[in-house]
Amino acid sequence: xxxxVLIVDDSNxxxxxxxxxxxxxxxxxxxxxxxxDGQEALAVLGANKVDVVLSDINMxxxxxxxxxxxKAEDPAIKDxxxxxxxxxxxxxxxxxxxxxxxxxxxxxxxxxDLINETLGPLL
Amino acid sequence: xxxxxxxxxxxxxxxxxTLENMVFLExxxxxxxxxxxxxxxxxxxxxxxxxPVQGEIRLAMTNELLKKLTAAVFSLDEEEIxxxxxxxxxxxxxxxxxxxxxxxxxxxxxTFQLGLxxxxxxxxxxxxxxxxxxxxxxADEDPLQIFAIGAPLVALND
Numbered sequence: 001x002x003x004x005v006l007i008v009d010d011s012n013x014x015x016x017x018x019x020x021x022x023x024x025x026x027x028x029x030x031x032x033x034x035x036x037d038g039q040e041a042l043a044v045l046g047a048n049k050v051d052v053v054l055s056d057i058n059m060x061x062x063x064x065x066x067x068x069x070x071k072a073e074d075p076a077i078k079d080x081x082x083x084x085x086x087x088x089x090x091x092x093x094x095x096x097x098x099x100x101x102x103x104x105x106x107x108x109x110x111x112x113d114l115i116n117e118t119l120g121p122l123l
Numbered sequence: 124x125x126x127x128x129x130x131x132x133x134x135x136x137x138x139x140x141t142l143e144n145m146v147f148l149e150x151x152x153x154x155x156x157x158x159x160x161x162x163x164x165x166x167x168x169x170x171x172x173x174x175p176v177q178g179e180i181r182l183a184m185t186n187e188l189l190k191k192l193t194a195a196v197f198s199l200d201e202e203e204i205x206x207x208x209x210x211x212x213x214x215x216x217x218x219x220x221x222x223x224x225x226x227x228x229x230x231x232x233x234t235f236q237l238g239l240x241x242x243x244x245x246x247x248x249x250x251x252x253x254x255x256x257x258x259x260x261x262a263d264e265d266p267l268q269i270f271a272i273g274a275p276l277v278a279l280n281d
Contacts (some may be wrong), residue, residue, distance in 0.1 A: 016196050017145055044262040086221030091232045107226075108143035108219045 002030030003123055004048065007064075008041040008055035008067065009085065012086065013101040014108075018054060024112035027119060038067025045077045047066035052122050057093060065093075081122040084109075099122075130271065130279060133227035134220075134257050138269055141219045144190045146212075153258040153266055160185055160266050167247055168213045170221050171238035178276025182217040182226070182268065183247065188265040214240035223262055228279050253277055260261065 002063060007018045014066040016035045033048060035041040041055065042089035064084055072078050084097045084105040095107050105116050134151075142148040162235060167183035193209045194201045217240045227236040250256075250270060255277055257269040271277055 011210070011211055011215055013196060013215045017215075020196075087218055087237065092234060108222065109141045111144055 003051040004031040004033065005029050005119075006035060006041060006044055006048075006050045008032045008036075008038065008053060008064070008094060010036050010056065010059040012036075014056065014085075021060045021110060021112045021115050022054075025116040025119070026112070027116060029055070029121065034114070038062030038064065038070065041067055042070055042074075042077075045071070045080060046074075050080055052119055053080060054085055054119075055082055057081075057084055057086045057097065062114050066095060068097060068102055083118055085119045130255060130277065131257070134224050134255075134269060134271065135259075137220045137223035138257065138259060138267075139226055141216060141223060142186065142267075144194060145216060145219060148192065149262050150259045150267060151262075153260040156258050158258060158266060161266065162246065164245060166209070166213065167243035168210075168217045168240050168241055170205075170217050170240040172221065172225065172235070172273070172276055173238055174227070174236035176279060178271060178273030180217065180221045180271055181243070181247075182213065182220065182267075183266040184200035184213075185265060188267060190242045191265070192216075197220065197263075200224055214242065224271075237247065 005022060007015050009015050022032060035044050037059045043059055055064045055067060068082060081103040084100065084102050085107060085108060087108050090116050103122055106114055106118050134161065139150055142150050164185045165183055166189050167181055167185050169179055169181045172180065189209050190201050193204045195210045197204060197208055198214060198238040221237055222256065229235060244276055251272055255271045259267045
């Protein structure tokens, strides 16, 4: 059975690029959902059954880290795995994301193979 | 262990990797290093490097190339794309190139901070003396240029 993934990024372009990489990664996704920031992402998770989330870190309204914190406090969605997408590779911010429950990170620009290696074990 | 590359190679690798993975575009050095994109065809974006040194990176290309890239990413005909989509593509490319450039240039795990990319308005600003230019082109010979501006940033070459 196909999976559902949620892409969270304030850039419409990045959402399209991530979406294309997901399709090329060879993972069987039934549905690819999108949200423009953490707040929208929480609403999407509340209304849909999502298997995995790919989230940017720097976003307006609610950042990726704030999204992780809010998600961790909601028992209904706290166990959905989240992988962070970032330009910066600073260990500090990635470690902070992991401390809030992120299961991994991918650095831009990424290949479909990297997406597959990172998301595959979470599904 | 990340191999620390000199400034020129760091940017060349960042641009090639980003353009290939994000928009499937192969780039090489322009055969004419004195070539300048005519101002009427030029579109550009700028981003400030804020930490650990201060500087600026600019990405410039022709409107025609940006239109082609945008149409490919959004799977639209060139007539259907909007200026906002084109601006977004240019800024995302610049943001990713700058991030990878700094990663290539700095020591392992050294953090850095980038400003937000901004679409360039009006005439392309004159470059400071000592700025470094990367004059590239696609396989179709569409020109694309990147500039590193600011003495502290360029000094990372040393």
